[in-house]
Amino acid sequence: MTEFRETQRIDRGLLIFLALTSIGAIVGPLVLTYQEALKATGGDGNDITVKYLLIASGAFVFTVLVFSLVASQRLEIDINKYRLRFRMPPFVKWKVIAPEEIDSFRVEKAKWFQKMRKSRMHYNPFTKKASYMMTRKYFVELKLTNGKTILLSTNMPDEMLNALEGFKLNGK
Numbered sequence: 024m025t026e027f028r029e030t031q032r033i034d035r036g037l038l039i040f041l042a043l044t045s046i047g048a049i050v051g052p053l054v055l056t057y058q059e060a061l062k063a064t065g066g067d068g069n070d071i072t073v074k075y076l077l078i079a080s081g082a083f084v085f086t087v088l089v090f091s092l093v094a095s096q097r098l099e100i101d102i103n104k105y106r107l108r109f110r111m112p113p114f115v116k117w118k119v120i121a122p123e124e125i126d127s128f129r130v131e132k133a134k135w136f137q138k139m140r141k142s143r144m145h146y147n148p149f150t151k152k153a154s155y156m157m158t159r160k161y162f163v164e165l166k167l168t169n170g171k172t173i174l175l176s177t178n179m180p181d182e183m184l185n186a187l188e189g190f191k192l193n194g195k
Contacts, residue, residue: 027102027186031157049082098157102186104193111155126166128187130180133162
């Protein structure tokens with residue numbers, strides 16, 4: 024029985040792209056509307072400058088907060104012979120699954136559209152499928168005895184399968 028621990032984070036390239044596009048999306052329209060406001064007032068824009076500085080600083084703070092929230096997302100998976108647990112902070116706290124709750128499990132290679140979804144938590148009530156995915160090549164599909172399905176992304180499919188097999192055997 025091997026223990027399995029994996030922490031997945033959002034790709035740095037995606038974070039840099041989000042930061043650059045959000046700064047451009049805020050600064051560009053502010054500069055254009057500021058220039059229009061200066062033209063409309065005839066060039067005297069002392070009160071306009073203060074208003075735009077306040078708006079720009081508020082938009083910057085909002086962008087930093089959203090960016091830090093996105094950067095803090097991660098998927099943590101912990102499997103040992105007694106428990107399987109996972110979380111996706113800051114939104115999902117530790118979820119624990121007992122060995123007797125697992126009906127079956129399998130590893131699949133992620134299709135191109137699953138890789139493109141990036142970081143994602145999703146629950147579909149019609150199919151009873153919950154997915155906790157980051158941008159990874161593989162995911163493990165856990166079918167539970169209550170009919171629900173959980174998808175967890177992974178970079179180490181063989182190690183995760185070994186840990187799941189030992190976890191399942193320990194529960195019987």
